[in-house]
Amino acid sequence: MGFNVAIDGPAGAGKSTIAKRLAKELGFVYVDTGAMYRAIGLYMLKNSVDGSDEAAVSEAVKNVEVTLSYDDGVQCVYLNGEDVSGMIRTEEVSALASQISAYQAVREKLLDLQRTMAKNNDVLMDGRDIGTTILPNADVKIYLTASVETRAKRRYDEYIAKGQTCDLAEIEEDIKTRDHNDMTRKISPLKKADDAIEVDSSNMNIDEVVETIKNICKEKM
Numbered sequence: 001m002g003f004n005v006a007i008d009g010p011a012g013a014g015k016s017t018i019a020k021r022l023a024k025e026l027g028f029v030y031v032d033t034g035a036m037y038r039a040i041g042l043y044m045l046k047n048s049v050d051g052s053d054e055a056a057v058s059e060a061v062k063n064v065e066v067t068l069s070y071d072d073g074v075q076c077v078y079l080n081g082e083d084v085s086g087m088i089r090t091e092e093v094s095a096l097a098s099q100i101s102a103y104q105a106v107r108e109k110l111l112d113l114q115r116t117m118a119k120n121n122d123v124l125m126d127g128r129d130i131g132t133t134i135l136p137n138a139d140v141k142i143y144l145t146a147s148v149e150t151r152a153k154r155r156y157d158e159y160i161a162k163g164q165t166c167d168l169a170e171i172e173e174d175i176k177t178r179d180h181n182d183m184t185r186k187i188s189p190l191k192k193a194d195d196a197i198e199v200d201s202s203n204m205n206i207d208e209v210v211e212t213i214k215n216i217c218k219e220k221m
C-alpha cells in the first residue's frame with residue numbers, strides 16, 4: 001500500500017489546483033477522480049445517451065474504458081484510447097458528469113481503477129467519496145471547502161483566463177445545483193468523513209492552503 005492522501009470537497013473548492021501542487025512537492029502521484037467521471041460523461045454526450053436515463057447510461061458504460069497516464073507528472077485521461085484531457089473541461093461535460101456519477105454502474109466501473117492506483121503508488125487523490133468510500137483507510141483525509149460565492153468567482157476567473165465567455169450568476173447557480181446533486185445522491189454522496197480534517201479555503205490563497213495540508217501530511221509521514 002502506498003501513502004494515501006484523500007482530498008474531498010465540493011466543486012470549485014480548489015481541490016485539483018492544491019492537489020496537483022502538493023503532489024509535485026511531495027513526489028506523489030496525483031489522481032483526479034473527477035476527470036474519470038467527466039470522461040464517462042463525455043462518452044454519453046458523444047454517443048447521445050440521455051444522462052437522466054440510468055438504465056441507458058448503465059448499459060452504455062459497459063463500452064467505456066477509462067485509463068490514465070502521466071506525462072511529466074501531469075495526468076492525462078483516455079476514453080477508449082483517445083486522450084480527452086482537454087475535451088472534458090466544459091460546463092456541459094461537468095453537468096453530465098455530476099448526473100451520471102449518481103449511478104451505481106458508473107461508480108463501480110471506477111472503483112477498482114482508483115483503488116489500484118492507491119495500492120501501487122503514493123497518491124494524492126481528489127474527489128467526493130475518496131475518504132468515505134474509496135480509501136476509508138487513507139493515511140490523511142482532508143475535506144476542502146469554501147463558500148459558494150468564492151467558488152463561483154474562482155470558476156469564473158478560470159473560464160475568463162481560458163478565453164471562454166461565461167456568466168457569474170449562472171456559474172453560481174450551477175455550483176449550487178451540483179452541490180445539491182453531489183450531496184444528496186444515494187450512493188457515495190459528498191460528505192466529510194468522520195476522521196477528515198476540514199480546511200476552509202474561502203479566505204486563504206493557494207500557497208496557504210498547500211502549506212496547511214502539506215504540514216498535516218508531513219506530520220503523518
Ligand code: DC
Pocket residue numbers: 011033034035037038094097098099101102126127128129130178182
Ligand atoms: O471534481 P470535478 O468537478 O471534476 O467532478 C465532476 C463530477 O464528478 C462531480 O460533479 C461529481 C463527480 N465525482 C464524484 O461523484 N466522485 C468523485 N470521486 C469525483 C467526482
